[in-house]
Amino acid sequence: MNENPNSTARAIEFWFDFGSNYSYLSMMRIEALAAARNVTIVWRPFLLGPVFRQLGFDNSPFVLQKEKGAYVWKDMERQCRKYGIALTRPSTFPRAAVLAMRVALLGANEPWIGAWCRKIMQLNFVDDRDIGSIDVVRAALDSLGLPVQSVIDAAQSDANKLRLREQTELAISKGIFGAPTFFVAGEMFWGNDRLEDAFDYCDAIAARH
Amino acid sequence: MNENPNSTARAIEFWFDFGSNYSYLSMMRIEALAAARNVTIVWRPFLLGPVFRQLGFDNSPFVLQKEKGAYVWKDMERQCRKYGIALTRPSTFPRAAVLAMRVALLGANEPWIGAWCRKIMQLNFVDDRDIGSIDVVRAALDSLGLPVQSVIDAAQSDANKLRLREQTELAISKGIFGAPTFFVAGEMFWGNDRLEDAFDYCDAIAARH
Numbered sequence: 001m002n003e004n005p006n007s008t009a010r011a012i013e014f015w016f017d018f019g020s021n022y023s024y025l026s027m028m029r030i031e032a033l034a035a036a037r038n039v040t041i042v043w044r045p046f047l048l049g050p051v052f053r054q055l056g057f058d059n060s061p062f063v064l065q066k067e068k069g070a071y072v073w074k075d076m077e078r079q080c081r082k083y084g085i086a087l088t089r090p091s092t093f094p095r096a097a098v099l100a101m102r103v104a105l106l107g108a109n110e111p112w113i114g115a116w117c118r119k120i121m122q123l124n125f126v127d128d129r130d131i132g133s134i135d136v137v138r139a140a141l142d143s144l145g146l147p148v149q150s151v152i153d154a155a156q157s158d159a160n161k162l163r164l165r166e167q168t169e170l171a172i173s174k175g176i177f178g179a180p181t182f183f184v185a186g187e188m189f190w191g192n193d194r195l196e197d198a199f200d201y202c203d204a205i206a207a208r209h
Numbered sequence: 210m211n212e213n214p215n216s217t218a219r220a221i222e223f224w225f226d227f228g229s230n231y232s233y234l235s236m237m238r239i240e241a242l243a244a245a246r247n248v249t250i251v252w253r254p255f256l257l258g259p260v261f262r263q264l265g266f267d268n269s270p271f272v273l274q275k276e277k278g279a280y281v282w283k284d285m286e287r288q289c290r291k292y293g294i295a296l297t298r299p300s301t302f303p304r305a306a307v308l309a310m311r312v313a314l315l316g317a318n319e320p321w322i323g324a325w326c327r328k329i330m331q332l333n334f335v336d337d338r339d340i341g342s343i344d345v346v347r348a349a350l351d352s353l354g355l356p357v358q359s360v361i362d363a364a365q366s367d368a369n370k371l372r373l374r375e376q377t378e379l380a381i382s383k384g385i386f387g388a389p390t391f392f393v394a395g396e397m398f399w400g401n402d403r404l405e406d407a408f409d410y411c412d413a414i415a416a417r418h
Contacts, residue, residue: 055274065264067386071399078406177276190280193402197287 010206011040012198013183015171016117017048018101019094020179021062021076024125025192027180028085031114033195039202043113045104046171047164048179049096054172060094079192086126095124097131098164102155103141105164115144219415220249221407222392224380225326226257227310228303229388230271230285233334234401236389237294240323242404248411252322254313255380256373257388258305263381269303288401295335304333306340307373311364312350314373324353 014030016023034041052060062069073089080087100120107113119140123129129136134152141148154160171181175188182189182198185205189198223239225232243250261269271278282298289296309329316322328349332338338345343361350357363369380390384397391398391407394414398407 055276065386067264067384070384071386071397074397075399075403082406175276175279177274177280188280188283190284194284197291 010038010202011042011184012202013042013044015044015046015176015179015181015183017046017094017179018097018104018117018120018124018131019060020048021072021093021125022178022192023180024121025076025079025083025085026182026195027117027121029083029192029195033199037199037202039199041114043104043108043117044167044171045101045108045164046176046179047098047101047168048094050168051172051176051178055177063093086122088126088128090124090128092130095131097124099134099137099152099155100131100140102160102164103137103151105167106151106155106160112144112146116140116146119144219247219411220251220393221411222251222253224253224255224385224388224390224392226255226303226388227306227313227326227329227333227340228269229257230281230302230334231387231401232389233330234285234288234292234294235391235404236326236330238292238401238404242408246408246411248408250323252313252317252326253376253380254310254317254373255385255388256307256310256377257303259377260381260385260387264386272302295331297335297337299333299337301339304340306333308343308346308361308364309340309349311369311373312346312360314376315360315364315369321353321355325349325355328353 012030012034014026016027030041033039048060052058057064060069062072076087076089079085097120104113104117104120107116120131123136123140124131131137137152138148141151174183176190178190180190180192180195182195184198184201187198187201189195189201221239221243223235225236239250242248257269261267266273269278271281285296285298288294306329313322313326313329316325329340332345332349333340340346346361347357350360383392387399389399389401389404391404393407393410396407396410398404398410
């Protein structure tokens with residue numbers, strides 16, 4: 001698909017969930033960083049809920065641990081200020097967004113994937129909209145000029161639903177325990193705080209060849 | 210104690226436990242950063258074990274969550290390489306070090322506090338020694354030229370033991386849920402990844418006055 005023979009070495013897998021606040025920080029930063037470093041993004045939407053349940057949590061650790069949860073929103077405010085990213089604390093957290101996630105999986109190799117992901121993240125973390133609602137998903141698709149009904153039909157197909165479950169199973173089998181998580185040439189980096197390190201690792205690998 | 214009238218605005222509280230691997234990263238970095246920025250370190254040893262128990266964990270989350278635990282040591286290797294800090298994964302983790310922590314509390318305002326803390330951290334995370342052992346503590350005190358028996362007696366006094374319990378209670382009441390944690394003018398920063406941000410906040414506060 002990519003004509004650059006070194007493309008596999010210059011790729012970053014981005015595992016994310018639209019409900020994850022630290023995934024939001026990476027979502028708003030990763031495309032500019034990837035472009036500046038000539039790295040291809042491999043978009044890997046997965047459902048964090050089943051991963052947490054597998055680990056024995058029945059909700060986000062930021063909800064289950066109230067001290068950490070209180071801190072996280074202070075941290076988010078400061079991080080967003082530092083990066084120049086807008087933030088409204090969502091009135092519901094974490095928000096499930098299975099349909100929007102299915103659309104992301106469907107579009108993972110499409111030219112609109114970045115715009116789609118940023119749009120849904122902004123609806124959740126800036127506009128405080130219910131990204132789990134089909135009406136919000138419809139309006140978001142429409143705003144990007146995408147064919148609303150055909151995208152939704154394809155996203156809700158049995159095959160695509162199955163693929164999202166399988167991608168989530170794959171996340172678990174790879175040892176993913178949170179989001180965002182990045183992989184570069186098999187090396188795992190967890191958290192928005194490690195995004196630059198993951199890109200540095202792309203460069204380090206390229207330098208070896 | 211400090212002749213600089215702005216000293217309270219130029220202070221960083223460093224809450225740490227000698228068993229905490231990410232506290233180790235901050236321990237090896239904080240003194241140089243504080244010196245470069247003319248910031249006073251307020252040394253705040255506290256026991257992470259009771260904090261975790263208060264949160265419902267009977268061990269470090271890095272032990273209880275094996276996926277996260279496996280990742281953390283990869284992350285530690287990479288972070289130590291990035292910072293140029295030595296690392297040997299301790300054969301026992303996390304190590305309790307109550308006596309060494311009591312010595313740290315006793316010495317929190319003494320000129321040897323930084324050297325003491327670095328020494329114990331290196332014994333744990335580089336030399337893989339049992340920092341919970343009184344013999345290791347004795348040898349460490351001796352290596353710094355400190356009066357071994359009188360320091361140990363003072364550290365083990367009922368008053369000093371009580372102070373460490375109280376400092377740990379204070380950590381819980383301040384909403385601390387992990388280590389390292391930093392406070393600057395009441396603002397909390399969690400994790401070695403936020404150490405630079407905490408120092409930046411010192412500067413931001415100073416600029417306001």
